[in-house]
Every structure is written in C-alpha cells, then in structure tokens.
Amino acid sequence: MTDRHHAVDSAVASTADDIAEMRTRGAATIADAAAGALATQAKRSEATTEAAFRTELRAAAKTLYETRPTAVSLPNALRYVLRGMEGATVAELRASTIDQAEAFQRELAQAQSKLGTVGSNRLRDGDVVMTHCHSTDALSCVEAALEDGKEIEAIVKETRPRKQGHITARQLREWGVPVTLVVDNAARRYLDRADHVLVGADSIAADGSVINKIGTSGLAVNARERGVPVMVAAQTIKLHPDTMTGHTVEIEMRAESEIVSDDERADIDDEYTDDGLVVENPAFDVTPPRYVDAIVTERGQYPPESIVTLMRELFGETTSEPWEP
Numbered sequence: 001m002t003d004r005h006h007a008v009d010s011a012v013a014s015t016a017d018d019i020a021e022m023r024t025r026g027a028a029t030i031a032d033a034a035a036g037a038l039a040t041q042a043k044r045s046e047a048t049t050e051a052a053f054r055t056e057l058r059a060a061a062k063t064l065y066e067t068r069p070t071a072v073s074l075p076n077a078l079r080y081v082l083r084g085m086e087g088a089t090v091a092e093l094r095a096s097t098i099d100q101a102e103a104f105q106r107e108l109a110q111a112q113s114k115l116g117t118v119g120s121n122r123l124r125d126g127d128v129v130m131t132h133c134h135s136t137d138a139l140s141c142v143e144a145a146l147e148d149g150k151e152i153e154a155i156v157k158e159t160r161p162r163k164q165g166h167i168t169a170r171q172l173r174e175w176g177v178p179v180t181l182v183v184d185n186a187a188r189r190y191l192d193r194a195d196h197v198l199v200g201a202d203s204i205a206a207d208g209s210v211i212n213k214i215g216t217s218g219l220a221v222n223a224r225e226r227g228v229p230v231m232v233a234a235q236t237i238k239l240h241p242d243t244m245t246g247h248t249v250e251i252e253m254r255a256e257s258e259i260v261s262d263d264e265r266a267d268i269d270d271e272y273t274d275d276g277l278v279v280e281n282p283a284f285d286v287t288p289p290r291y292v293d294a295i296v297t298e299r300g301q302y303p304p305e306s307i308v309t310l311m312r313e314l315f316g317e318t319t320s321e322p323w324e325p
C-alpha cells in the first residue's frame, strides 16, 4: 500500500491500478469495477466511528477517481454510491453503501441491455456495422439484433495504439458474426460497405459532443461524407453533468511508450537532451454533434442536440466532486 492509497483497502488500490494500467478498461466496465471497489472498502473497513468510515470511503473514491480523467462514468458511479451511504452507525453505513453499490451494478447491467434493444431497432437484417475501439454498450446493440434473428456483419477498426478492435473482433466472432478487421487508415475505404458506424462513448457533453476513443471524430466526419449514419451507444451514466455549467471534458494523454519504444525513439532522434522530438498520445477525441445521427441510451434514442434535456432531468443543474458530501 502506497501513501497515495493511505487508509484505502489494498483491494481498492489494486482496482485503481488496474484501471490506470488499462487492465480494466472501457467506461461501463470501469464504472462497475469502481462501484465494486467501494463495496469492498465498506465490507472490509475497520472504522469504529461513523466519521472514520465516511473518511475512508471518500479516500477510496478519490483514489479511484484519480486513475483516468475522461470517462465520466467513473465519477458518476462514485457519486451514485456515496450518495447512498446513509445511517447513524458504522453497521448501517456499511450496509447502505454495499446495497447502493450493488444496486448501481444491477442498474448498469439493466441499462446496457435496454439500450441494446433500442439500438438493435436501428439495425436491419443483413446490415454491416463499422466499429471503433471496444464498447460494451455498442456491442449490446449487435447482441440484441442477433437475438432478434437478424444477420449482422462487422468491419472492425483495429484501433491503434492499444488495438481494442481485437477485443471487439473476438467478441463478435464468439457470437458468429462475420468480421473484417482493418487498420484504422482503411476505414474510409471500407465505409462504402458499411450501413452504420456504431461506437460507444466515454462522455457525452451537454451540447451533444461525443468523447470517445481517439479516431472516432475522423471516422464520423468520413462517415458523414459517405452518407453512413453514425450511432453512438451510451448509457446515461456517460452523460457528463459538469458540461452543463461550462466545464470541458479532460482528454487523457497517455505514455509515449504506447506509440514508440525507446529504441524506435532513438532511431528517429537520439538527441535526448533537446525537445526536438515530441511524441503525443491523446487517448480520446471530441466528435461534434453535427456528425452524430443518434445517441442511443436506455431511455430511448436522442438526436445529440437534445441530450441536454435528459442530462438536466437526471442530474439537475449542479454537481460536486464525488467525495464531497
């Protein structure tokens, strides 16, 4: 246990490390793991006072929050669980926190499956979808379409640098879906064969912008030019409430080692002493609402421009950091 993880259970610290290192990844999966980690903290807490218990849970939430900045499902999950932490004794606080975390995980799974049904209504028998990255929300739409007896094919973008497209391809193959795996740069060429672009989201901003894996915005612009509709599958946990009050969504910058090895870097430029070679690795980008045809949620599908109505209804006008009372 490090200082950063002071007062935080080792299982929570290890969940946080898994998220930071992307062994646990994808916005919905991260939210589920974070809620589970808060339940574990509550179960294992040795706090003897109500105040100490609350402090521990907030420290756990902060540790989880500080892992990755872009997927709002993480703070939304933490806020949901901590808001349900109620009671006058440690035993009551423990029970309510565990109940709330379990309720969150149940609702997350239900929302994904409802969203899948909505999204599948947009898919016709024989359609070809082009995917980017790996999104469990997007895949739930395909799964529901397959359950309806529709035949679906997929063109799967590899998704550099982490190749999450391989995870998507593996899942689709498990379901028997014919898959064509292509490098990211081939996307425009293969859009001619696609009936839909189907992606997930890490955050949706109040103006309907979609924040998702780097490369989504270029894909959406190309799809618009080719006349291929862009469908974003995103549970309401992906709605970013802070954007209603003018905040922007932080785009995570990841290590350059995901793009170039030390040897490759030295091969390009071995002058380590100056700043002549800069390697940048943004993990996400922003797709403006005009390139998105529909945001599919568990509450139905929305044109991106009207998503703010749903955001206000679900989150109200103001928010606070997840660990603030």
Ligand SMILES: O=C(COP(=O)(O)O)[C@H](O)[C@H](O)COP(=O)(O)O
Pocket (backbone or CB within 6 Å): 025, 026, 027, 028, 029, 071, 132, 133, 134, 135, 136, 137, 138, 164, 199, 200, 201, 202, 212, 213, 283
């Ligand atoms: O961009 C990614 C994952 O990025 P990373 O691999 O960097 O976490 C996914 O499209 C969204 O998180 C939605 O996924 P889901 O629908 O599963 O929430």
